[in-house]
Amino acid sequence: MILRHKMVFERLLGKLLPRWAAILAGVLAVWSCTRLTGAEVVIAATADLHGCAQQFQQRIAPLIGQLHRQHGDSFIYVDVGDTVQGTLAIQQKRGAGMLPLLYAAGCQLWVPGNHELEFGFNAFRNLLQEFHGTTLAANLHSMTLRELVQPYVLRELGGYKIAFIGLMLRDMNNCFPIPAGHFQTLGGQPVLRRTVKAAREAGADAIVLLRHVGKYGGKENLNTLLKNTPEVDLVIGAHSHIADGGSKVGNSWYVQPPAHGSGVVKAVLVFDDKNRRLTQIETGIIPLEQLPEPESEQDKAILKAWPLQGLNMPALCMKKFTGSDLALYAVSSADKLQRLLQNKQKSRADCFKVFPYFDPVITVRLSGREVMHIVREYTAFAHKRQQFIATAGFRIMTAGSRLQDIVFDQERKEYTLAISAYAAAGAGGQLPGIRRILSGRIDFDQAENAPGILDVILKVQEENL
Template identity: 20%
Template sequence: MSWKKYVAKSTIRVAATALLLGQLFGAVGVSAADADVEVHLIGINDFHGQLDTTSIVSDKKAGSAPILATYLKEAQAKYEHSLLFHNGDSVGASAPVSSLDRDEPTMEWMNMMGFDVGSLGNHEFDHGIAALKAQIFGGLDPKEGKVTHAGAKFDYVNANVIETATGKPLIKPYVIKEVGGVKIGFIGLVTKSTPAKVSPSGTAGVTFLSTEEEVEAVNKYAKELQDQGVETIIVLAHDPATTKEGVTTGEAADLAKALPTDTPVDVIVAGDNHALANGEVNGILIVQAYSYGTAFEDIKLMIDPKTGDVTEKSATVTTTFQEGVKEDPETLAIIKKSLDKHPELTKPVGTTDGSVTRTDAYNNEAPLGNLIADAMRETDFGDDADAADFAFMNPGGIRADLPQGDVTFADLAKIQPFGNTLVKLELTGAQVKTLLEQQWGTNADGTPNTKTLQIAGLKYTADFNKPVAERVTGLSLEDGTPIDPAKTYTAVVNNFMAAGGDNYKVLLDAKSSLAGPIDLDVFYQYIVDTFKGDSIVAKNEGRITNLVAAEQPEAPVSNESITRAEFVTALVEMLKLNEATTAPTFKDVAANAVYADAIAEATHAGFIQGYGGNFNPDRDITREEAATILAKLLKDQATDTNAATIIAGFEDGSTVSKYAVDSMAKLIDKGIFGADSKQLQPKQGLTTNDAKALIEKAVAAKAS
């Protein structure tokens, strides 16, 4: 292929040339009007209404809104041009000083601080779309109908949540802010995992864009911003990201990789996983500043006033240590107003020695998990029945530890801040076993996603040397009586779990369901009645025994993820294609790239089309992307109806992107996908060995 010959082109270093000419001929000084404008974006993420919460960072006190406010005000005072933003989850899972009034105190605080723009996080959806809109736009909150919101005095943006009734974004997708004579565009996104993180009622009436649709939306709105003269573009993406040893990974990093190499997006602000991020991916700066107000980000942008382009960008993340910092009086006044309204928040209900914690509750039995589950099991549902047989508590709903020393209602509310309703279900012994099996899921990247339920009324052993379907052994009542698979038992869970949240989908098949009181009210009363103001105690009791999997000898296989370019190369080599006569036309595929031949061949054969002029060769390929390529090898195409039916037969069929439904159904029908699994995991990447096996199956099916 002679077209592959690559001719290097020299680059002109404009800045260096201009400097040399200036030195030779005496350049005129640059006027102030022509100088780059320095703008600082000051922001927080995942504040979670922690107005009066002090956290410990590096053995030092940090956070709380009065301290955070002082840091933010001082940061803004330093700069001539700045904007203040938040990146979602500012409310929800909040401290009681905020949550008891449906987070109106937090909204009041953000209005007082003068935030300029905010985005949606998954917790903004906790109580449904009507409640979300009331908080943002003002009006009576539908939950209990007791709080009237004033509404945000700043803009909220989101581009990937679509209102079903209108087919349009739930709120405006972007906003333009002007500061220092330059325009900055903010596009909002929220993690696509939101439907799995909140109760189904929380996202009723909206849908979330797929990965591909989200990229398309960002490109679309970035173009609209450019058409309005905006070249500095920030994506407030409440998506996970982490920077370790100089490498930034996570959903926000994946978004950066998926955007075109010439994207006008300058910065992606991350969130959701409460981590530190500060690094570049695909030329885009990605930043996240922990959570709970323990840190804030200061993003410095140098912007050319003529072109509107960012010429320099960097960020610092500052921890909000309390020592030597004066609390902000305006914030203290907001907190005092709430505490005066709720005196119960400061009255002790007992004490602890600091050992009643949720430590490692996602993987093992925890003392605090046992205490909460015991309280749930004793719930009075007004049906004159005895205590339930069992109780199950999802670890993600346990948000804090019991503090050492005095314990107040406020401390209990920080542990269970969602205001969930408890529900009593009827489950067979077989369904209880299935529920325990559903603790062990898999992330999109193939890593384990374990959410160990905290339990009361039963005990079991989990043997991690066995597959999930055989992992639960020794399942019995507390006294050792085996649980009868055919017998019906009563079990208490919260309404989030009862609705299938956290993938506990077997609960949707419960024989009966009885709604009861609020979880926090039950927990509070249980503490008062059981410990009577004295020492609150709980410990691990052997309810859960985990047998760790034995280390397996290293097998001669590759578990490394395969990129889109590598997948196409493997396919082309297996098919021995050699017909292309022109170079690939994708903007992000260089003519001298090692995979250029293969991509050209795959394009010529009609296997790939790319997206928006790009192929994204270095991005890991997902299972559904691989399916759309391999399906083109096969002749028989399933009808839309048949395809939908086939996909619906899998537990996660609803997560398959629309563009991939027909292709995945076709491969399932041929036995290439999904033969030994109840899940398709369409967004999961492929290892080199998995990809090789799929290609071999598809090629074999093509030949048959």
């Protein structure tokens, strides 16, 4: 098989974007000089749309329609996750409404990303139910979701059988508090070997892996993952927001769509009709003009003056809202939070830029020693990510990433701590100590119905709770 990386400079609405063209031309590379002829299968792919519904409807959907008209039964459109989180409008609906847009535009296959679990397990199940295409996740182990997810599908396109395999990010049960046994995403290597074998036995002429991870990270390097599965022809990645028009990884070809709908991957699989085998892969990125997402009048409305100020404000609001003794929260940027607090004309939309993640606020009961262990690990975690630790009900003294001491406002035998559900679950495996301490302590019903951090802040600040 010849691998050919051909950047596709296509016109959308009669307009070629010069900025994108210059960027893509700078990395143009061709691995074959002569284009082979034969049947073609065309795959369009998006990833990391992050709730950009306006961009999808105005830019991506028309392009998908155009490609479908051009290529007919040889064409398929797929999405590789992190689809529903990232805009205020979608967040207020806990992710609902985005996936039906994709399906209406012709999206047949979808692999969930890590942010799909941000709103809780029940919301995740609702997302699976509202997508009327096929959800792929070979490494998802869940007795309650098994009827909603498939490990792979075989689609006949252009007279050839193409197997599409889905892989989610591993250890996703560490991103939200979920009862043991309800949900787990396993490591990819054994699952991929098993699924590739099944696809080949089912008569697949080519194998495409849709994986919500980039080339690196996700606890599984792509080279390592593919080492024992050289039968994978094409990998379409996601998650890292690093667009890739085409590159060789092991014996496979790799592409990754740009984030937020700023482009669509187009992959062309060329077959030798005489020998009925895949002979060539061409890939490229079709650039799209980025549109701003609209804000509602309510989200743009100016908020009244906030009574609670200072960088510890998020934790103070958490403590007040939940009635807890203590509160702990890692703020992504102290500078952004400071500017927000100083802004006398701030809106909900402005607040969302500082608190873009849903981050449900839950409470747990802990001893003073357990609080110390949790704060120690959380402090090191936040320092590594250059985040600011907001506290309420206690003060911390640190030296770099190391916690030196905690001073409680009031000494108790036990404390109720308000913390984000993401941190309590282990932050995707980055806070294993916290996950271990809180195992068996979390009220799962509370976590599923808990308000997000932004809602907590606005409730306290606007209503003076």
